[in-house]
Amino acid sequence: MLHVWMEQNLLLYGMIGAGVLGIFCIAMINHFYNRAIRDLHRITEPRGKWTKEFLNEYQMRKTKEQEINNPEVFVRTQLIRGKVWGITLPKWKQGVGYGALICFLFMMAAVYGTYRYQEVELMRYQYVLVGAGIFALLLIMKQFMGFFAKEDIIMDGLMDYMENMSVRPGTSQADVAMQEAAQEKTKEELIDRVTKGIRQTAASESKFSHMLTPEEEHIMRDVIREYLT
Numbered sequence: 001m002l003h004v005w006m007e008q009n010l011l012l013y014g015m016i017g018a019g020v021l022g023i024f025c026i027a028m029i030n031h032f033y034n035r036a037i038r039d040l041h042r043i044t045e046p047r048g049k050w051t052k053e054f055l056n057e058y059q060m061r062k063t064k065e066q067e068i069n070n071p072e073v074f075v076r077t078q079l080i081r082g083k084v085w086g087i088t089l090p091k092w093k094q095g096v097g098y099g100a101l102i103c104f105l106f107m108m109a110a111v112y113g114t115y116r117y118q119e120v121e122l123m124r125y126q127y128v129l130v131g132a133g134i135f136a137l138l139l140i141m142k143q144f145m146g147f148f149a150k151e152d153i154i155m156d157g158l159m160d161y162m163e164n165m166s167v168r169p170g171t172s173q174a175d176v177a178m179q180e181a182a183q184e185k186t187k188e189e190l191i192d193r194v195t196k197g198i199r200q201t202a203a204s205e206s207k208f209s210h211m212l213t214p215e216e217e218h219i220m221r222d223v224i225r226e227y228l229t
Contacts, residue, residue, distance in 0.1 A: 011110045012130060015103045019134035022099025025092045026141050028084045032092075033150040036082070040157040050082045058162060071159045079154070100138055107131030 032050070039046035046052050057078060061068060068074050082089040110127035 011106045011113075012127065015106045015110075015127070015130055015134060018099045018102035018106065019137065020099075021102075022096045022134070022138045023141065025095035025099065026138070026145060028087075029089065029092045029096075029147060030145045030150075032082055032084050032089060033145075033147065033154065036154050037150060037157075040154070040161075043157075043161055050078075053081075054078045054158065068162070071162045072155065074162075075155050075158045079151070096138060096142070100135060103131055103134045 035048045036051060039048045039051040043051075043055075046055065054075075058068075058074075080088070080090060084092060107127050107130070111124055114124040114127070
């Protein structure tokens with residue numbers, strides 16, 4: 001049967017098919033990483049399904065006050081659950097390895113067949129060159145796509161979001177603006193009370209009388225405001 005496969009070039013086609021499988025898996029992994037990186041620039045309105053699920057999971061834990069002791073482990077755990085076309089990211093990575101393994105097995109079977117059936121050396125070299133070329137192509141593509149660098153970018157971006165997010169889940173921008181306005185109003189009321197007390201002291205018959213001009217009062221308010229900031 002091996003001889004028949006070699007005569008029909010089935011082993012050669014199988015090697016090429018395995019290479020195509022590996023390239024396709026690499027393309028899907030790269031698509032996932034690129035989409036996640038794009039969502040980092042629009043983290044408040046992500047478009048990727050995985051990014052939305054990650055933010056929902058994180059916000060749900062924050063709402064339930066479940067402390068995340070190790071953000072890196074949390075991000076990596078969620079990253080493993082990432083999917084493209086319903087297939088998880090680890091499965092796509094395994095697909096690259098399977099493609100390389102199948103190509104290697106077909107190449108070794110073909111080389112064995114050339115010795116067993118005393119085929120010309122040119123055919124043997126053909127299988128070896130095709131197999132080595134597919135291996136090199138898969139390796140170069142992984143390096144060229146920069147999977148490790150892209151994964152680090154996603155990890156760093158999401159951990160930075162988790163560590164520096166100051167707005168609690170469920171708090172809108174309008175609520176934040178109202179809180180800031182209330183704080184500013186409270187600060188101004190405190191400044192008014194302090195200024196009023198100093199003005200009353202200056203208006204009395206004490207040694208501070210007539211020492212608070214409008215210009216001095218303005219400067220004093222700025223000093224108090226700077227102190228409270």
